[in-house]
Amino acid sequence: MNKIINDIRETARQLLAEGKVDVVIGYEKGSLPLKATPCFVHSSEGVDSLIWDETCENNLATYVAKTPGKKAIVAKGCDSRALAVLLQENQIVRDDLYIIGVSCHGVIDQRKIGAEVGEILEASISDGKISVKGMEGDKEYLFTEVKDATCQTCRYPNPVMEDLHIGDTIEVSQEAAAFADVEALESKSDSERQEYFKEQMSKCIRCYACRNACPLCYCQECFVDCNSPRWLTGGVNRAENLLFQAGRVMHLAGRCVDCGACSRACPQGVDIRALNRKMTKDVYVMYNHESGISEEGKPALNEYSANDPEQFLVKE
Amino acid sequence: MKISKEKFGQAFDALVAEYQIIAPVSDANGIAFKGVKSFSEVKQDYLNSKLPPKAFFFPQHEKLMSYKKEGKDVTVKSELKVENTVLFGIRPCDAKGMQLLDMVFKNDQYTDPYYFERRDKSVIIGVACNKIAPTCFCSSFGLSPAGSEGSDIFLIDLGDSYDVEVITEKGKAVAARFEALSELSADEQALVDKIKDAETSSKVDVSTTTSKLDKMFNNPYWDTLQEKCIGCNVCSFSCPTCHCFDISEEVRKNEGTRVRTWDACMAPLFTLHGSGHNPRDNKKTRWRQRMMHKFNYFVHNNGSMSCVGCGRCIKGCPVNMDIRQVIDGANKAELVVE
Structure with missing residues (x-):
């Protein structure tokens, strides 16, 4: 067993045994190959189910506000950023939270593997290699080949806030954020872009897995569920689906931490992140703001700074 | 032939x-x-x-x-x-x-x-x-x-x-x-x-599930079962037997249509009353309803379980809630005096 897993388990054991927390929210092995599943450990006897690897793809921050009592949470960089935003927005109480920080090299994009080998029957991960036995064939991948798209542009693999760090930290390049994916979409013509989103939105079945997986979609009543006024009819078609997705993105403006949980949760493979990334880029370029990168900051829309680039304003 | x-x-x-x-x-x-x-x-x-x-x-x-x-x-x-x-x-x-x-x-x-x-x-x-x-x-x-x-x-x-x-x-x-x-x-x-x-290699024992669920309405099993569920509709929408729906009016001025839309037991509006009261206002009661409906109520009403083992909900679930494990967990849950 690797040291990180061992340390997570020991930390959890101690926290629970000493009564410092009521529950530890982490990951355990899932029922399918290359799948981890969120787990809630309530007593020190249960800590040995906790794991840590490249399959721990869910953003656990989504559970924090809904879980009663004092809780410890295993947090990657993106989970910690979501926690930071939740704290900035007064949704969670810092004193009720113990953050077990783990640096993350990225998670595996199972969809990419499944598209090539069919249903995954067995898989193992070791030394940066993933061996997969699929219904349509076997294949070995380098982790970098099947790293989730979100993680490829991640600039915060290390938790931005934590009570304890487990394992090594990852060296991060100091370059400015890169948005090649957004620029590629921006460089398309309006009609090409319209076609792209038409295709994407026609896949959406409005199951709201994206919204519910998102740690920052916490409205008590989502605008899609509101019936007075009624923003959407409940119809499942491209136009209504786009209104839902675009509405969600606007609500996440300056808040989205780009964890990719929405895209990974989508059972239909909708490129939800394309919209979020555009918004993230706009906020970065216009306000020089990255959300949830420290415990102290404020959300972009809650703060005014005379030094905002604000290129959209006509200045003297 | x-x-x-x-x-x-x-x-x-x-x-x-x-x-x-x-x-x-x-x-x-x-x-x-x-x-x-x-x-x-x-x-x-x-x-x-x-x-x-x-x-x-x-x-x-x-x-x-x-x-x-x-x-x-x-x-x-x-x-x-x-x-x-x-x-x-x-x-x-x-x-x-x-x-x-x-x-x-x-x-x-x-x-x-x-x-x-x-x-x-x-x-x-x-x-x-x-x-x-x-x-x-x-x-x-x-x-x-x-x-x-x-x-x-x-x-x-x-x-x-x-x-x-x-x-x-x-x-x-x-x-x-x-x-x-x-x-x-x-x-x-x-x-x-x-x-x-041929048979499926994956099987779950459902022989005692219905009668077990008869005695599990207030079982603590539901308290922890639901923790990781994020309450989306993937399982219901990808299920070949889920059939709950909502009927609503789409009215504009003096004309309108009456529409029927898939609903799902995990959705926040599913059992919300006009008064604002929601008898199933948390994931625990929603998950209990999902299990009871498929493996208990439907059996009592129609003589068959309302699951055909297609596995779509298992593959689609964003948090890997696996219905096979949920059934197995109910089979093994300790009974409490109700």
């Missing part, structure tokens, strides 16, 4: 003149049931569609009627338009799922015309599963990857030909167009027998 795929394809293409044909096709998102005009468009090598074919009888968002008020006159118009339809390539789990939906939409007091107009005008050509996914667990429910229940015609893919079994009168009318049927060779018969004998 068998029919060559060439002859079957000819009969299939000829059906296009009289029927809307729905069949599995491969699109950017995997396998989907869609309208086709020719057998050449049909994906023959597939596990199953990503979404169940129930939407062809029970659409996700359906206009039931439209109405208009002019002065004192009110006109009401039915929105139901149904074509004769052949659904080709339905897997045994989904064909069985439709039989379970039939029980919901028809009882001794009421028959749902919207569902049954479509259902009665459709012919289901089922095709046995030659390959079984690791998430398939239909054998748990006494079903089989080559079960013909719910199909009007049932086919087994033998490579260049299909083994044909005509099950119902509706199936007979379509099968009458199949030409040059011949006997199976000994080898082909052996292959058919092998496919018919």
Whole structure:
């Protein structure tokens, strides 16, 4: 067993045994190959189910506000950023939270593997290699080949806030954020872009897995569920689906931490992140703001700074 | 009896003149049931569609009627338009799922015309599963990857030909167009027998689940079971037997439509009363309802479990809630005095 897993388990054991927390929210092995599943450990006897690897793809921050009592949470960089935003927005109480920080090299994009080998029957991960036995064939991948798209542009693999760090930290390049994916979409013509989103939105079945997986979609009543006024009819078609997705993105403006949980949760493979990334880029370029990168900051829309680039304003 | 795929394809293409044909096709998102005009468009090598074919009888968002008020006159118009339809390539789990939906939409007091107009005008050509996914667990429910229940015609893919079994009168009318049927060779018969004998490797014991759930309404099992569920609708929308719906009015000035939309027991609006009270306002009670409905209430009401083991909810769940584990957990849960 690797040291990180061992340390997570020991930390959890101690926290629970000493009564410092009521529950530890982490990951355990899932029922399918290359799948981890969120787990809630309530007593020190249960800590040995906790794991840590490249399959721990869910953003656990989504559970924090809904879980009663004092809780410890295993947090990657993106989970910690979501926690930071939740704290900035007064949704969670810092004193009720113990953050077990783990640096993350990225998670595996199972969809990419499944598209090539069919249903995954067995898989193992070791030394940066993933061996997969699929219904349509076997294949070995380098982790970098099947790293989730979100993680490829991640600039915060290390938790931005934590009570304890487990394992090594990852060296991060100091370059400015890169948005090649957004620029590629921006460089398309309006009609090409319209076609792209038409295709994407026609896949959406409005199951709201994206919204519910998102740690920052916490409205008590989502605008899609509101019936007075009624923003959407409940119809499942491209136009209504786009209104839902675009509405969600606007609500996440300056808040989205780009964890990719929405895209990974989508059972239909909708490129939800394309919209979020555009918004993230706009906020970065216009306000020089990255959300949830420290415990102290404020959300972009809650703060005014005379030094905002604000290129959209006509200045003297 | 068998029919060559060439002859079957000819009969299939000829059906296009009289029927809307729905069949599995491969699109950017995997396998989907869609309208086709020719057998050449049909994906023959597939596990199953990503979404169940129930939407062809029970659409996700359906206009039931439209109405208009002019002065004192009110006109009401039915929105139901149904074509004769052949659904080709339905897997045994989904064909069985439709039989379970039939029980919901028809009882001794009421028959749902919207569902049954479509259902009665459709012919289901089922095709046995030659390959079984690791998430398939239909054998748990006494079903089989080559079960013909719910199909009007049932086919087994033998490579260049299909083994044909005509099950119902509706199936007979379509099968009458199949030409040059011949006997199976000994080898082909052996292959058919092998496919018919196959079981899913994944199975969960449901023999005591219903009676166990009778005693579990207040069991602490539900307290922890629901913790990781994020309350989305993936499991319900991808389930071939989930059938809950909401009826609403879409009104603009003096005209409107009455629509029926899929609902899901995990959704926040599902049991919300007009008063604002919600008797199932948390995931615990919602999950209990989901389990009870499928493995207890439905059994008491209809004599069958409302799960066919297709595994779609297992594959689709963003947090890997695995219904097999949930059933197993209920089987093993310690009973408390209720």
